[in-house]
Amino acid sequence: MNIIIIEDELKTAQSLQKAILDFKPDASIIGQYQSIESVVEAFEGGISPDLIFMDIQLADGLCFEIFKQVNITSPVVFCTAFDEYSLDAFKNNGVDYILKPFSKDDIQKALKKVDELQNFFQQKNTPDWESLLSKLSPPAASGGKTSFLIFQQQKYKTVNVKDIAFFYIKHNASWIMCFDKQEYPITQSLDQITSAVSAQQFYRINRQFLVNFKAIKEVEPYFLRKLYVRLVIETPEKLLVNKEKANSFLSWMENR
Incomplete structure (x- = not known):
């Protein structure tokens, strides 16, 4: 089995x-890469691994950019310190999702899973990874994510979604604002967060704000048929829903 490792931390790689190699000594590590650019170059050059171990946050961005630039058909075991990318991982050839710091046992279990899946499809004479991935992809939870992992002051912690008043953009980055007025940076874009949380509980007011229903204090008509949304805690700027989204927003509030 030919394997490549995509990981920007040398010691981790x-x-x-x-x-x-301890678990599968007959395997060959045919490449180690630290960036999106180097991986894309390798695949454009013809590399064709049987299995990929891939970190999600690389030196030059999120690994999912790789799948947008080159066609990867190999199964992927994702190894990451963040738990919020699991849906994206399974949409991009993921067959396992291992959280750092990983143990030797975690890697052995992942390799065993890959072997079992390959054996299953060989027995069925249908080694179809697309079909495999559709079976492995977790169903979208109707309630959305229940927590987000954040990194602040050199520490990881989880923030429960029920404690979040709103997500917003500040200085071109995404932030969490909690009901207790504590705020935290988060690595995902607001588009990714919107897809991950419950559509019943959160509404994308505009390009800058994704708001929890429980945080809404009142809504009033505003100039040019917009809506002005006041929250139970102060916001950095006025929350305005444009006239094109006004009916949709009011319907969301009414039909929860």
């Missing part, structure tokens, strides 16, 4: 390689 070395540990990963050792864990793989």
Whole structure:
């Protein structure tokens, strides 16, 4: 089995390689890459691994950009410190999702899963990874995500969605604002967050704000048929819903 490792932390890549070869000594590590650019160049150059171990946050961005630039058909085991990308991972050839810091046992279980899945499809004479991925992809939870992992002051912590008043854009980055007025940076875009949370509980007021229903205090008509939304806590700017979205927003409030 030919395997490549996509990981921008050298020590982690070395540990990963050792864990793989300890469990599967006949495997060949045919490449290690640290950036989106280097991976794209490798695939454009014809590299064709049987399996990929891939970190999500690389030196030059999120690994999902790779799938937009080159066609990857190999199964992927994602290894990451963040739990919020699981849906994106399974949409991009993911067959397992391992959280850092990973153990040797985690890697062995992932390799065993890959072997079992490949054996199953060989027995069925249908080694169809697209079909496989459709079986592995977790169903979208009707309630959406229940928490987000954030990194602040050199520490990881989880923030429960029920404690979040709104998500917003500040200085071209996404932030969480909680009901207790604590705020935290978050790596996902507002588009990604909108897709992950419950559409019944959160509404994208405009390009800058995604608001929890429980945070809404009152809504009033505003100039040019817009709506002015007041929250139970102060916001950095006025929350305005444009006239094109006004009916949709009011319907969302009424039909929850």
